Amino acid sequence: MAIPLLLKLTVMLSVQLWTLQKWDHPWAVPSKATAAAFLLFDMSVLVFWRLMLATKISTVRGLPGPKSKSFLFGNISAYYDQARQVTRWILVYPNDGLLFFRGILGSGNLFVTDVEGITDMMVHRPYDFEKPSRWTAFWKNFLGSGLFIMEGDLHKHHRKLVGPVFQQRHTDDLKPVMSSKAQTLVRRIKETKASEESKDNNTGHSISVDLCYWSSRFAIDIACILALGIDYDTISNVQSPILDYHDDMLQYDDNKKSLFTYYMVVPKLLVRLLPDGFGKALSPVVRPIRRHLSQIAHERALQLAAGDQMGHDYLSCIVTSGEYNNEECADDVLGILVAGTGTTANVIAWIAVELAFSKEVQEALRQELQAATAGKTFPIESIIDSLPLLHGVCHEGLRLHPPVPLTVRKSVRDTMIRDQAVPAGTYVVVAPAAMHQSPQIWGEDAAEFRPGRWIQYDEKDAKMARINNSGGASSQYCSTSFLYGPRGCIGRALAMAEVKRVVAALVLHFSIEAGRQGRPSSTGLFTSRPDPGFRVELRPLGD
Ligand code: HEM
Known part of the structure; x- marks a missing residue:
């Protein structure tokens, strides 16, 4: 059992002072100098123990x-x-x-x-x-202190409470909204101002974009509908407290890096001594968003008290339970907004990067989508989730670039x-x-973008393709992007539905290109996104 440092120090100091007193030693008279000297000595002993001995005898x-x-x-x-x-x-x-x-x-x-x-x-x-x-x-x-942070019985209880929000039928209900938002996204990118366009004299215009910027707005809209039952339409509106918070969260500036290092390196005792709100002060957008969400929680509680019908969103679910006050509800929702946006947005951006460097795969995917949508108005909700190459492209992008x-x-x-x-x-x-990246799990081509590993071709008829959920690995557990079990991602199905709809809309409306840029490196402190300096070139295809 791990004994907390504070307890170890207290016990050591007590034994030392008790022993001195028993021998009637002059140092036994309590003084700050004696206590400080012993404290320093004891800390040195503990550091020495950790460095020299503890790991040597560890199993x-x-x-x-x-x-x-x-x-x-x-x-x-x-x-x-x-x-x-x-x-x-x-x-x-x-x-x-x-x-x-x-x-x-x-x-x-x-x-x-x-x-x-x-x-x-x-x-x-x-x-x-x-x-x-x-x-x-x-x-x-x-x-805040929501599901992502909770542990033990509290986590078990809370995960069970909010589980219904992520049920397949609620995700299915959101799919048409996702498809419509994907169309809005395409329209907004096309409307991008001339200043953001790059001109190619031979083949017309291409729009140069930081795709994470746009995919984040899509993911925020969906996460807010799921978490609050509110459509902020951040794809079209650039002013919103949710956006300010999200953009700040994704920026790993020097303040956040220093704070993180402090939390990791200094003894826990000193971390606990930090004044409450020290970290929050570093991020000026955290307080306003908390206030905003508390206000919404307050209004939702009033609606509940008035006997109004509650929605299927996350906030309504926790307000209805009656177990949390407004601030706790705000904290919990905040976690969902963060967990569900940067991750999904980054995968979409990475898939676009891969398609920009794999023109053949991109063209084949376009053909699959065009065949599926021929003569119909896109999207075709009933088949989009079963298109083999779309499935392969999205899962392969996620495999090569897990956002966590x-x-x-x-x-x-x-x-x-x-x-x-x-x-x-x-x-x-x-x-x-x-x-x-392990060749033992994925084969010698583990590092390559090969969506075909997620497709099962019929031996007699190569045109008859089905989805392969394990990607050619020995089991579905080999894909660890969402982890699994009770601490795995609760938004997995929702995320995949989002990714597929945005990728499909982009490929149907744009040729995705990299221009003269090389492959972007991966950046981020906890999540992985393409280097912000990298721009995909989106060349609109004839509508
Ligand atoms: C492609 C997109 C996504 C990926 C790759 C992903 C991945 C992950 C991973 C790896 C974890 C576990 C992190 C850890 O324990 O250290 C996690 C947890 C979580 N994710 Fe996701 N996630 C994605 C999208 C979403 C979405 C869309 C939502 C909700 C709207 C969501 C909500 C959560 C929550 C609430 C947790 C904490 C679960 C718990 O501790 O019980 N995620 N996710």
Whole structure:
């Protein structure tokens, strides 16, 4: 069991002062200097213990893994580099599903490198592992304390409460709205001002856009309808508190980076000493959005009290439960707005990038969509989700560019991952981005964009194609972009429906090109998006 630092220090100090008093030592007279000297001594002992001894006797230490880069910080940089280091480790260090590396002050960290290990953690023992408290303390400044942050029984209860909002039939109800929004998106991009256009003398105009900008607006609109039952129409309206908050959240400026480093590096005791609201003050848009959402929650509670019919949205669901006050409802909704927007928007942008560099796939997809929509008005809701190549393109984009490239958990009790004992207090890294590059799972072409792996062709008739849900890997669990189990993404079905509709609309209306640019690199502190400097060139096709 992990004993909190504060408790360890208190016990050590008490024993020392008690011993001195018993011997009648002159230092036993309580003074600030004595206490400070002992405190310093005790902290040094604890640091020494962590650095020199604790990991040497740890049960996980015998596992293979990289050498520590730094005496104090170990390989902690692997947490912030879009999973690049861990992706390399899988290839470099032969292992049986687990690698060991050191974190701050020699702390034991595991990296799960096979699907069985991830399944064990996420499906069989999900509540033995929690999001590290430092991590969530940082996030609470911006996201509130909703489903994403909750742990243990509270999380179990809340996930059950809001589960119905994400049921398939509610997602199906939203699909026509998504399709119509995708059309609005296309129209708005076409209306983009001349200043944002780039001219190509030979073949006409192409519109140069940061696709994340547009796909975010689409994803915000859908997330707000789901979370609040309100259509803010941010695709058309650039003024909205939701947009201000969202844009600020996505900007990982120096303030946020420094704050994050502070939360990760300093002892928890000092993190707790931070004045309440310290982090919130760094993000001036958090208070207004909280106020805005609390006001909506207040109005919804009044409607409920007046006997009005409640909608199927997230807010109505939690207000109806009567378990939360307005501020708690606002906090909870905030988490949904963040979890459901940047992720979805980034995948759409990455898929556009892949299509820009794979003209043949793009043309084949256009043909599939044109054949499906021939003679009908787009969209055809009944078939869009079963189009094999659209399915393949979207899942392959998600496989190569999981928006959450890496996440971390901490074991809260002594537990196991497969047959490996994992002591309480061990940090465990799960990295979808690394898993999806593994040739053992996806074959030698793991790093290539090959949507065909998600399609099952009939041996007798190649035109008869069906969807392959595992992408040619041994099981559906090999796709880890949404993780799985009770702490996996609750918005998975909704997200895929969104991605498919926007990608279909873009491909039907534009030729997607990269111009003379090379492939963009991936950026972001926790999520992966194409470098903001990269612009896709959208060349309108004849309507
Ligand atoms: C392609 C898009 C998406 C991807 C790849 C994705 C991925 C993920 C991942 C990996 C997690 C677990 C994170 C962790 O535990 O560290 C997660 C959690 C979550 N996601 Fe998504 N997500 C997407 C879209 C959405 C959407 C559209 C919504 C809702 C509107 C949503 C709502 C949530 C929530 C509420 C959680 C927390 C669940 C819990 O802890 O019980 N996500 N998502």
